Amino acid sequence: MKRILFYFLLLFQVSVVLLVVLQYNLIDKYGAEITLITQPWEEEYYEDDILAYQDYTFEFEINTFAKDKWVGEEVNYQTPVFVLLKENQSGIYEIEKVTDKEIQTNKSKEIVLQGTNLYESEADFFHVDYGFETVNVKNHQDLFEDFKVSEETEVTFKFAPWKQTKLIQIN
Amino acid sequence: MKRGDEMNLSKLEKEGKKWVDQGIISEEQLNVILNNYPKKDANILVVLFAVLLTGLALITFIFSDWAQVAHLSRVIVILSFTLFLYILGDQLYRRKQTLYGVSFILLGYIGFSASLFLVINNYNLILHSSWPFIILAIVGLLLYTIYSHVYLYYISLIALTIGQLYGEFSYVLFILLIIGFSYFAFRYTSKLTPHFFGVSLVINLIALATSFSAYYYWFIIYMFIFYIIAELTFKKEVANVFKFISLSSIFLFNVFQAFYFQEDYILDGNLELSGLFLVVLLILFGGFILIKRITFKRADYIYLILFIPTLYLPYPLLMTIILLFVFSSALLIVGYKKDYRQFITYGTLAFLLSTLTVYIEYAWEVMNKSLFFLIGGLILFSFSFILERNRRKIKEKGSVK
Numbered sequence: 001m002k003r004i005l006f007y008f009l010l011l012f013q014v015s016v017v018l019l020v021v022l023q024y025n026l027i028d029k030y031g032a033e034i035t036l037i038t039q040p041w042e043e044e045y046y047e048d049d050i051l052a053y054q055d056y057t058f059e060f061e062i063n064t065f066a067k068d069k070w071v072g073e074e075v076n077y078q079t080p081v082f083v084l085l086k087e088n089q090s091g092i093y094e095i096e097k098v099t100d101k102e103i104q105t106n107k108s109k110e111i112v113l114q115g116t117n118l119y120e121s122e123a124d125f126f127h128v129d130y131g132f133e134t135v136n137v138k139n140h141q142d143l144f145e146d147f148k149v150s151e152e153t154e155v156t157f158k159f160a161p162w163k164q165t166k167l168i169q170i171n
Numbered sequence: 172m173k174r175g176d177e178m179n180l181s182k183l184e185k186e187g188k189k190w191v192d193q194g195i196i197s198e199e200q201l202n203v204i205l206n207n208y209p210k211k212d213a214n215i216l217v218v219l220f221a222v223l224l225t226g227l228a229l230i231t232f233i234f235s236d237w238a239q240v241a242h243l244s245r246v247i248v249i250l251s252f253t254l255f256l257y258i259l260g261d262q263l264y265r266r267k268q269t270l271y272g273v274s275f276i277l278l279g280y281i282g283f284s285a286s287l288f289l290v291i292n293n294y295n296l297i298l299h300s301s302w303p304f305i306i307l308a309i310v311g312l313l314l315y316t317i318y319s320h321v322y323l324y325y326i327s328l329i330a331l332t333i334g335q336l337y338g339e340f341s342y343v344l345f346i347l348l349i350i351g352f353s354y355f356a357f358r359y360t361s362k363l364t365p366h367f368f369g370v371s372l373v374i375n376l377i378a379l380a381t382s383f384s385a386y387y388y389w390f391i392i393y394m395f396i397f398y399i400i401a402e403l404t405f406k407k408e409v410a411n412v413f414k415f416i417s418l419s420s421i422f423l424f425n426v427f428q429a430f431y432f433q434e435d436y437i438l439d440g441n442l443e444l445s446g447l448f449l450v451v452l453l454i455l456f457g458g459f460i461l462i463k464r465i466t467f468k469r470a471d472y473i474y475l476i477l478f479i480p481t482l483y484l485p486y487p488l489l490m491t492i493i494l495l496f497v498f499s500s501a502l503l504i505v506g507y508k509k510d511y512r513q514f515i516t517y518g519t520l521a522f523l524l525s526t527l528t529v530y531i532e533y534a535w536e537v538m539n540k541s542l543f544f545l546i547g548g549l550i551l552f553s554f555s556f557i558l559e560r561n562r563r564k565i566k567e568k569g570s571v572k
Contacts, residue, residue, distance in 0.1 A: 018246070138239060
């Protein structure tokens, strides 16, 4: 009995790890393509170093939003929030509304993301993290070659329904 | 655990030689007594450190540049290595090399944890819940049921606790703790399982209480329930550990409140009082009194003081400080009157902590730092003087009898 349990556990652990890898390859098929725009950094010195870093954390327009987009009561720092994004005319996704209740959307040019760590970054503006902003630079070296932190840049991701993302393009 | 036993053994050996010299027991009798206490293997510590170091090597290797490259081949290399460790451990365990076997199983577990987080990071999985920790805790617990070595219990409990501190409060982890891990703590499968379980439970309950920030004071109820469960536990060793952990947690909670209430904004409408809280608390008080009536342990009523919600009283800050002092003095008074050693020790400690709390609270800001430490030291000196005098008095009383 214990033998069986042991080998079952081994199999289970291996499959969990491999499932994450396998799912990543399925994103191409099932993921929704979304283009976001970055907030330019002012610090110039960071410019050349990007390729030397292991990870890079993007700061997107959708990481901050005005207070009037918020629907709901005041929430705790840890409470998850739900962000409805909508594609504008130029193909960029922008924040439609943010709320503390779970929301669903079936429309083709909309997507709901879950965010955390909500805080008031400046007067009447909130900052939110989504968890996909940090990207491994070494794994996407070719995409990062022309990237400049001081310029507004369009970045395209694929979002899988099982909360996995893939960086597709940096313009 | 092991060290403690070893020290006791060497102490026994020393004392025993004296008894032989004094003619209380013979040399043979001493040997028979000493043989009843098996010598502990010092090797276990060496192996533990070996596991720690190798585990660290494994983790740093898995998070090195080489492994950060998202490629299936590298994942397979890491996974095969993890499997190799597991199977080696299992084989050694079956050949009666228990310690080495369990060590390699532990390393396999560390390898699996590291590779799980590696792929989550490399393959951009967004973590909104603590599911990896749930998997780790379950796998660890099942491994413990197979090999029943206490290290496996500790490591999976640590994984669970870290998961609980990561992000939002996870009810799944909490239920896992209450249903899975508690079983082994109550069964007392090893000397330290109740300790580890109790501490992890308290951390879990802190996470639960702070996840409703305006109602954080429900922690009092959680600790009260924990304490009552401890009272109802049959196995005395387990019950004592749980009582100690729950009571010291609620005491420290009150110390924390004494600092917390100092910030004025906290009491200005940032907290919401709930009627339900009072009802539940009253029921628990009733339950407590009922238990004490049945068991005739009247001195334990002192503990009730700790569960008074000072937040509901006027002047909460002052009330919390009074509560701390009333509790520690009550412990000391009852301890000296009835000669309960334990009460005296804990009372002294509680009194010191209470004094320190008030002292830091009121003197740190206003006083010159050197003066602050000096007066603190003087307070402790006078305190120890009073305690020593009391102790002597009791000794004299005892000898007169």
